[in-house]
Amino acid sequence: MKYVHLATSGIVLLLWLIFGSYSGPAGLPVPALGNFFHPQKGFWHNSRPKLTDRTKKIGLNLDHPLAKGSVHFDDRGVPHVFAPDLESAAFMQGYVSAADRLWQMDISTRATEGRLSEVLGTRTLARDSMQIRRGFRQAAKNETDTMRVNFPEDMQVLEAYAAGVNAWIDQLKPRQYPVEYKILGHKPLRWSPYRTALLMKGMSQSLSSRYSDAGADKTKADLGEDVFNALFPSRFPADSPIVPDDGRYKKGAETQVQNQVSTALLSTQYAPATAHPKDYAIGASGYDAVSHEPYTLMPAHPDNGSNNWAVDAEHSNTRHPILASDPHLALSLPSIWYEIQISIPGVNARGVSLPGAPGIIMGFNDHIAYGETNVGHDVTDWFRIEWTDEKRTHYLLDGVKTPARIVTDTLHLKGSKPIIIQTPWTVFGPVPYYDGPYADHAMRYLGHDAPGKDVRPHTMAGTFLGLMQAENYDDYVHALKGYIDPAQNFIFAEKNGDIAIRPNGGFPIRAPGQTGRFTTPGNTITNAWRGYVPFSERPVHKNPARGFVSSANQTTTGPNYPYPYTGGFDEYRGRLINRYLSRETTMTQQTMKELQLSSHSLLAEELTPLLIARINRQALTDEGRELLRLISEWDYRCEGESRAATFFEMWRTKVYALTFDEMPSDSGYLQPELWKWNELLKKDARNAVFDIQATPNFKETAATLTQRAFDEIEEELAGELPVPWAEYRNTHVKHLGSIPGFGSELIRTGGARFAPRALSSGHGASWRMVVELGTQPRAWGTLPGGASGDPGSEFYDNCLSDWANGRYHELVRWKDDEEAKRKATGSWTFR
Template identity: 35%
Template sequence: MKYFKLPLTLVLTLVVFFGLNSKFGSTPPMGKFLSPNEGFWQNELDENLSSTMHIDGLTNEVTVHYDEHLIPHVFAQNNTDLYRAQGYLTAKHRLWQLEFQTFAAGGRLAEILGEQALDYDRQERRRGMVFGAENALEKMQEDPETLSYIEAYRDGVNSYINQLEPKDYPVEYKLLDYAPEPWTIDKTALLLMYMTKMLAGREADLEHTNALAKFGKERYDLLFPDFFDVNDPVISKETDWSFINVKMPETPEQDRSLDSISITETLDKPHPQNGSNNWAVSGRKSYSGHPILANDPHLGLNLPSIWFVMQLATPEHNSYGATLPGALGIISGYNNHISWGETNATRDVIDWYKIEFKDDTRKEYKHDDQWKKTTQRIEEIKIRNRETLYDTIIYTHHGPVSYDHSFKGDNAKAGYAMQWVGHIGGNNQRTFLKLNEGKNYDDYLDALKNYTAPAQNFVFASIQGDIALWIQGQFPNKWKGQGKFLLDGSNPKHDWQSFIPQKFNAHSKNPERGFVSSANQHPVDPSYPFYVYNDGYETYRNRVINDFFRAKDKFNIQDFKNLQNNNYNLKASELLPYIFTNMDTSTLTAEETDILNTIKSWDFYSEIDQLAPSIWESWWTKLYKIVWDEFDADSRALEKPFTYQTIYMLKNHPQDELMDILSTSEKETSNDLFLITFKETAKELTEWKAEHGDYNWGAYKATYVGHLLQALPAFSRFDLPIGGDYNTVNAASKNHGPSWRMIVEMTTPPTGYGIYPGGQSGNPGSKYYDNFIDRWAKGDYMNLLFMQDQEDTKDIIASQILTPKQ
């Protein structure tokens, strides 16, 4: 076993207990954890891949073949058995992760971790996570077929849990001293809500309201433009939108009384680099004449991995790809006819409303010149070893009043209510079930029609030769400017008036240029008639990708692999030459000059053995911070201007007053900032070298894949040799990046390649726990085994039969 061999036992135990105590302030009972009958000794690995297992509720036998990577290839006679088996197998290999993620989504971590998690739990309840999951579940329950499959998945998970004795629990349960509870259909809805938050939970309305008050409208528009001066959108600028004939909402007369409101603290945001790449080329641009599709979602790098790879087959359909533990079907993958993948569309689907309550009881609020009744939702938050907390959350027709006098509020009568598409509820599970069964473009489009949130760029390719990309989600049809700032909750004209009809969501099918792509950039150009503003869209990866596909006529699989692993730093290439031309170097020391010469000779590829990327990362971080020191010095919540506009300001407004450093008496320009921050960088890297050795990019970045608890270094992987950063196509930063790389050529049957930074097993003692990580870091891929016949077992290491329980 990888970690639990006897010589390491004492060291591991001390590390784990110290880590848990320092992170959460508590440790599990030592005697119970070390018990030879129930403790971690019982987690010696037994994959149990070949025995016959009896599963409650199955109607027919299900055959499960495991390949050399522990990927299960599941063959069932019907969908109900298939998804019951998926639930069982996911629980078998990922039970603790499966459950822990839904505790996080539902604001229940304090039940496990104690008081230290209370603020997080309160925040998630006030964000409306459980409320949104309940609404989604209502939508799913309106579809009897989807509901029956979710119930089958639930029963499969519980069949596995019910077979366990305490000695069999995954080691994390023993470390945290708790037990798994029965799975429910609510948890599938919570898991989907968790992904909605991760991918559609960023917004900055309150921060932008503060910025507007601080700088005024003209300066604000300079710092936060709706469109950058360079824009290579998801849907090509050549697209003709004249077919759209919807009346656009009128912009109401603006009440600027809200502009002076000062908000000091806001809800935590998801990771700012949660995004992805995807693209597809048509047969005309493919070396073989078959379309080729690629997808690599950029998420946190964790163990167990966010993804669990499976093949799911019945006589009617056969799909392969990455699943999300807790959700049904393949999320990013392919079947015999089509392939699909997603990137984050990052559209603005959250707005904040200032609520005026009638009095301190908060039972009524003003809207449309009348007092309307609020509703109260009492959230029961259980806390380990402490009394349960009951948090009363006020709801208006906009949504939950997340900020009020009892939680991050500004005064007793004030409140800020969140309106979020994620609260509407939608049967997103149906979308993926239908994609798994799809056979052509019409099936793909039909699968997307009812998809609500998080907004995603769904890429598509088929064996018929079609490629497409739809920006899909439910999007409010906003008047110009709506949602950038705090809205008036009493003004009905500030409500969402309607939604963009699904058929008018931006999309492209078989474009003349021969490819579709997205990398979280702006979805459209200004000619798109619906209001879409710059919500922090990516500006570098997308241009590298699109330029790559414009550069030649034909592309092969190796081209796709090279692009997914491309480390070209376009951001650095667009700023550094300007700095080299304009920075005064006369005061540099010999050592500083050597460092400058190193970065001046850089080819802008962030490779692990180079020093220049480390110089750039340190230099840019310091430069960005010092340019916007006015934001850090303000007591209000503020979001700094985006990277692209920062570079635009440095190059085009070098003497702007924002370049002046607040803490000095001198009047600095951007040229001064270049020199000041370079000298600080040289000092930092010289000290780093003295302590750690050479600051090559691999060592300096020190990419790691950490255990979900972030307190268990023994269950994590550190110092991974992978290049790139969050601005390169290979968006591998310190603990974030490509969480699943997939390439599919639409042959008959399709040919797939894939890798992710983890392993199939959730057991830290399994050789399958992290066995993909080294190959992922090197840019290698697995040739994906897409079985067409369950009897052809030549590449199978073990087989298991799931049978109905008598």
């Protein structure tokens, strides 16, 4: 896609506003046209030369003690920060991040905080209400307060970053605001460590808020325990876990499970109220100034995932470790990630940051490389609360009438009076829902926790600042000790030979008899979490004999690991990656890239022969034989032009739906894992699950359903072949606000959800990185976008085409400020 110049995009927006063709998830309202087209401060000014000019040498005289150092830009617009100390680097990182991504930082943290309705009006009222009720404001506030008291070193860096952001905002005039502010008619929020905490809580929500407790209750109740256990076993027998059993653990080994509830986790946010709550006689439920918003489920997206792996020196052509990492997240413009180099005395790091937070999340320096994938453990439990009154001011806890703590928030609604929202909090957490499957359930969520120094030596901010500066394995381990949520598989490689992966986070230890899989009685404190798995007991895989470590969101550990957990895991990409790495004796940076870009689907490889074997070939029409030939000759690669990939996806989804037609997900039932369905197709084709109850006089089998689905697709196609896979998958990189003209065209390259090159309609590899360690590390990377968040900038999507077509850019680190001055296309000098 070529970037859209704003003078042209203004015409696109005008047509959009006139004809009202947009209906996106955020529900953007029609803006105030007067402000948008205003001759002095309207969108026209966004097409003029920018304050963010990267082709000139600019001196910045900012009245701030941390404004010292330089930012140099390369030919892709990537900033390279050179500073005398960490706080000054954070200040400049905040400044340049705001220059490029201010609206993205603003709107993404508003979404977590429940403040979209200030900008977007009633269309986001239900979402904002749920964000507030589910405690995300409280979570960010608690994290900020804890950091201020317990972790002043981390707070100092976050305050320096915020000062840099605000220094950028303070010198903006309304006509210089990013164009999205003009479209929506609002102003930038000032930045603070609280907003950085909101950003991190938003990532936690995206990656660790999947749960299905109520669905498990319903499914088990309707199917019966035996059928439920058969369809939903606790683990995949043929899994290839991130940390295999290696003799460290023995089945049934004792653990450090505490017998009492951890007081470190029962902070003031969970403690019972000490006084009778005020009688809030507002609204029917007693907790809202207006009618309570209905139940709205906002789970983490199932396509969120990632790959990473590292090979040791013996399996590398350079005789030094090589590391690869590619996180799979929502694809958007501007990109989720922001490329940056940060150089301070003793540290020269490069990688990607999150706009709104200091440091480098994934990257490398002179000594190490690191990256993350999502763990996928269930860290949200729902406790059934027994209220003693209709107003929900008291509940029963161990037979005692216990007052709830009422948290009052204000929701500001554009064009209307503020709304007061009051949420009862119990010892387990907030009670966000009064209707739906989680009505009157307290939400115990890891993302609410903000433990102090008795649990961790630093915060999440300290983790990534520590990784950015790490020199060896011990530094890497220390950095991870402060990390809580969202749990990640932190992969590591060091130039002198060490490789490792540590699934890390605040893994809950649940009460005896409680698994977190179903809703839990909330009438006794004995059902509360016992604490976190001790850091020393969290799984680790270091320098294994097989010569590599890897993760792709699969099961974390082998069956002997003594701490139980549940979650959602992908059992296909990880097995395929491990199979490839096990067979290759020598890896290069090129073969690492090829594996990242592989569109081979192990799901298709295992399932397609089972489906084909159940087709009655003698009964096929000519069109049917052509479809069977198409799928039979397929190599299981989901390339963009493949029609077989499209037919496979149509076929397997239809057979799956027919198999479980009596337990649809939209009716609240769990859906069996694909591996379990494959196992039934292969080993138990006459299982009762294949029988359709709506046809009592006929007993269907796996073969019956497979043939029926095949015939239905043939009829739908009406003699035509399926469309190419890229068209069927329909991948676009949309603008963060779904504004027309600011997103990409159709992505026509290969990739699928269960391939290493994971790609669906709106999710995929948000960053790909390969790092060769050694005396002078070399690295390559690519992302679906560019440095700038300005749709009128040449750096808005200048890397998108290369990303889509599998091309990488070398991630060059300039060694010092002098080299940067010589090679940069432009520079900002702070003084």
